[in-house]
Amino acid sequence: MSQKNTRNFCIIAHIDHGKSTLADRLLELTKTVEKRKMKAQLLDQMDLERERGITIKLQPARMIYKLESPKPKAQNPNKIQSPKSKNNLSLENNETLNFELYTLNLIDTPGHVDFAYEVSRSLAAVEGAILLVDATQGIQAQTLANLYLAMEQNLEIIPVINKIDMPNAMVDETAKEIKDLIGTDEDEIIRISAKTGENVEKVLEEIVKKVPAPSGEKDKPLRALIFDSYFDSYKGVVAQVRIVDGKIKNGEEIYFMKAKAKSEVLELGVMKPQLEKTEFLEAGDIGYIATGLKEVGKCRVGDTITKISNIKYQISNIDKNIYDDKNIIIKPLPGYKEIRPAVFASIYPVDGDDYPGLRDALEKLKLNDASLSFDPESSTALGRGFRCGFLGMLHLEIVSERLTREYDMNLVVTTPSVSYKIKKRNGQEITIFSPADMPDPGAIEEIQEPWAKLEIISPKDRIGSVMKLAEKSRAIYKSANYLSEGRVVLVYEIPLINIIVDFYDNLKSISSGFASMNYELIGFRAGDLIKLDIIVAEERVEAFSRIIPREESQEEGKRIAAKLKDIIPRQNFAVAIQAAISGKIIARETIRPFRKDVTAKLYGGDVSRKRKLLEKQKKGKKKMKSFGKVEIPQEAFLSVLKKN
Numbered sequence: 001m002s003q004k005n006t007r008n009f010c011i012i013a014h015i016d017h018g019k020s021t022l023a024d025r026l027l028e029l030t031k032t033v034e035k036r037k038m039k040a041q042l043l044d045q046m047d048l049e050r051e052r053g054i055t056i057k058l059q060p061a062r063m064i065y066k067l068e069s070p071k072p073k074a075q076n077p078n079k080i081q082s083p084k085s086k087n088n089l090s091l092e093n094n095e096t097l098n099f100e101l102y103t104l105n106l107i108d109t110p111g112h113v114d115f116a117y118e119v120s121r122s123l124a125a126v127e128g129a130i131l132l133v134d135a136t137q138g139i140q141a142q143t144l145a146n147l148y149l150a151m152e153q154n155l156e157i158i159p160v161i162n163k164i165d166m167p168n169a170m171v172d173e174t175a176k177e178i179k180d181l182i183g184t185d186e187d188e189i190i191r192i193s194a195k196t197g198e199n200v201e202k203v204l205e206e207i208v209k210k211v212p213a214p215s216g217e218k219d220k221p222l223r224a225l226i227f228d229s230y231f232d233s234y235k236g237v238v239a240q241v242r243i244v245d246g247k248i249k250n251g252e253e254i255y256f257m258k259a260k261a262k263s264e265v266l267e268l269g270v271m272k273p274q275l276e277k278t279e280f281l282e283a284g285d286i287g288y289i290a291t292g293l294k295e296v297g298k299c300r301v302g303d304t305i306t307k308i309s310n311i312k313y314q315i316s317n318i319d320k321n322i323y324d325d326k327n328i329i330i331k332p333l334p335g336y337k338e339i340r341p342a343v344f345a346s347i348y349p350v351d352g353d354d355y356p357g358l359r360d361a362l363e364k365l366k367l368n369d370a371s372l373s374f375d376p377e378s379s380t381a382l383g384r385g386f387r388c389g390f391l392g393m394l395h396l397e398i399v400s401e402r403l404t405r406e407y408d409m410n411l412v413v414t415t416p417s418v419s420y421k422i423k424k425r426n427g428q429e430i431t432i433f434s435p436a437d438m439p440d441p442g443a444i445e446e447i448q449e450p451w452a453k454l455e456i457i458s459p460k461d462r463i464g465s466v467m468k469l470a471e472k473s474r475a476i477y478k479s480a481n482y483l484s485e486g487r488v489v490l491v492y493e494i495p496l497i498n499i500i501v502d503f504y505d506n507l508k509s510i511s512s513g514f515a516s517m518n519y520e521l522i523g524f525r526a527g528d529l530i531k532l533d534i535i536v537a538e539e540r541v542e543a544f545s546r547i548i549p550r551e552e553s554q555e556e557g558k559r560i561a562a563k564l565k566d567i568i569p570r571q572n573f574a575v576a577i578q579a580a581i582s583g584k585i586i587a588r589e590t591i592r593p594f595r596k597d598v599t600a601k602l603y604g605g606d607v608s609r610k611r612k613l614l615e616k617q618k619k620g621k622k623k624m625k626s627f628g629k630v631e632i633p634q635e636a637f638l639s640v641l642k643k644n
């Protein structure tokens with residue numbers, strides 16, 4: 001289909017405002033998915049997404065839309081001037097039939113702040129964005145954050161109010177909030193129910209009318225932006241691309257401009273959302289290119305794919321010194337900003353032999369999750385593993401789940417931490433990603449921790465509790481502004497460590513779900529921080545060590561010791577749990593001995609049955625890792641962070 005009849009757009013919103021549900025209705029209206037194959041949030045294709053009811057990955061889908069109303073005059077300025085040609089006649093016929101076909105490329109995006117990188121990459125592949133706002137919630141923190149991202153990309157914004165079918169929908173109030181925010185006329189804002197389908201057709205019409213057609217040129221050398229990728233054991237690396245300029249066909253040789261890697265098009269096509277092969281992709285299209293590459297490191301999101309033939313041409317022309325024609329020289333696309341992880345944790349295989357498998361799994365997972373970072377490390381207690389960087393706690397949880405499910409890994413994930421900058425007395429400056437790496441306190445001049453700017457949107461009547469929560473979390477108040485009559489945007493600066501664990505949960509509970517938050521890193525600041533060690537059965541467990549404010553250390557030490565007493569299973573000897581600072585014990589708990597003998601009830605002498613049961617018991621324990629004499633379950637590492 002012609003580029004002029006193509007529209008590329010994504011749906012952005014705060015978490016749970018109905019993006020994927022709206023995508024369902026669009027797929028239905030355009031008959032992209034057969035009715036019998038339709039299911040709720042169809043574009044959430046990963047098991048994890050379906051189980052949790054949240055979108056984790058961006059997901060493109062291509063639709064063909066038949067616009068049945070007559071073409072608006074402004075869209076067809078040539079009509080009057082152009083002579084009556086055959087072509088024109090057929091156009092006229094078309095108009096009497098009253099429809100025109102459009103290719104719509106939709107990208108559904110996640111709403112959770114931990115997956116914001118998926119949103120920003122989607123935005124770079126499109127010309128427009130549907131800004132969806134839940135009428136029962138109004139504008140929320142990620143509505144603002146994602147809107148600003150879209151505005152930075154100069155996208156056409158189409159505001160839509162969702163969930164108008166709900167009895168507690170505040171449609172007019174929400175319209176007013178949107179008007180105040182982006183200046184659109186209130187009656188231009190489309191009001192829909194993505195659930196019942198009411199008014200959804202209008203959204204499609206508006207996309208065709210308002211979102212500009214892609215502007216790239218087919219005749220220029222190929223430039224395709226990689227916005228996502230994954231590994232397929234048959235097709236190798238599959239890149240999801242937006243073709244910015246040029247055209248690409250099956251079998252052509254391609255070149256990754258930043259990675260400087262060569263490959264060949266094994267197959268290409270579009271996502272509907274399932275893959276559908278096509279003959280070619282050209283400027284304006286969103287599709288996939290299967291490259292056959294097995295080395296996953298060669299394909300990175302943000303890279304530009306071009307054709308080898310273009311590069312050869314380019315090089316030979318540079319050699320001949322005739323590179324004045326700007327159409328010949330191919331510049332790689334700007335790509336994406338490097339993403340900065342906020343949370344770090346180490347991942348180790350329970351069985352040391354699985355280390356190469358874990359490395360392979362992480363590399364493949366990174367292909368599909370560009371915000372994941374990892375570096376090899378080793379520890380005396382845990383062996384060889386990886387220090388990984390994540391965008392937040394949910395991201396960490398999802399990554400370890402995916403490694404377990406998709407790659408069959410049995411893992412230990414250490415207690416998450418932020419990074420710290422340490423100035424030593426000898427003038428040296430280091431960055432550490434785990435409290436275990438903290439130098440001796442005597443050698444430290446200053447410790448700096450990351451801070452964030454925190455934006456909270458809260459109902460007016462909950463501001464008191466929100467402020468109390470912020471105060472308790474070392475936050476510094478900056479400003480408060482009314483978003484509407486009943487709601488306020490509070491801005492704080494806060495140490496990152498204080499928001500990554502359970503701040504969001506606490507905020508939700510004190511506001512009955514009505515407050516929301518967003519944060520961005522603003523840099524490192526010095527603090528009065530110390531390292532708290534945890535000693536289990538005389539053995540210091542580095543994976544539990546934490547860096548915390550000195551004033552909280554007594555209380556934290558006690559809390560963690562008590563918590564671990566509940567989580568670590570009883571052993572057949574007494575286990576002491578101690579919290580210590582610089583070797584000085586500040587809290588102590590004891591786990592009483594006990595061994596659950598599963599064979600006790602098997603009196604009689606069936607040895608093989610007895611052995612089988614013991615084997616089974618051993619297997620059940622596999623998720624645990626031995627630290628000295630004691631086996632510690634995986635969940636302990638995360639739960640020491642959580643306050644309740």
Ligand SMILES: Nc1nc2c(ncn2[C@@H]2O[C@H](COP(=O)(O)OP(=O)(O)OP(=O)(O)O)[C@@H](O)[C@H]2O)c(=O)[nH]1
Pocket residue numbers: 013014015016017018019020021022041053054055056109110111112162163164165166192193194195196
């Ligand atoms: N009553 C009603 N419920 C809706 C409507 N749209 C979505 N929902 C419900 O809202 C919940 C969240 O919908 P999703 O489509 O998963 O929301 P989302 O924005 O894709 O969520 P994330 O991708 O995780 O950010 C689901 O339970 C939907 O059934 C609507 O128009 N009316």
Ligand SMILES: [Mg+2]
Pocket residue numbers: 019020021044054055108109110111
């Ligand atoms: Mg979704």
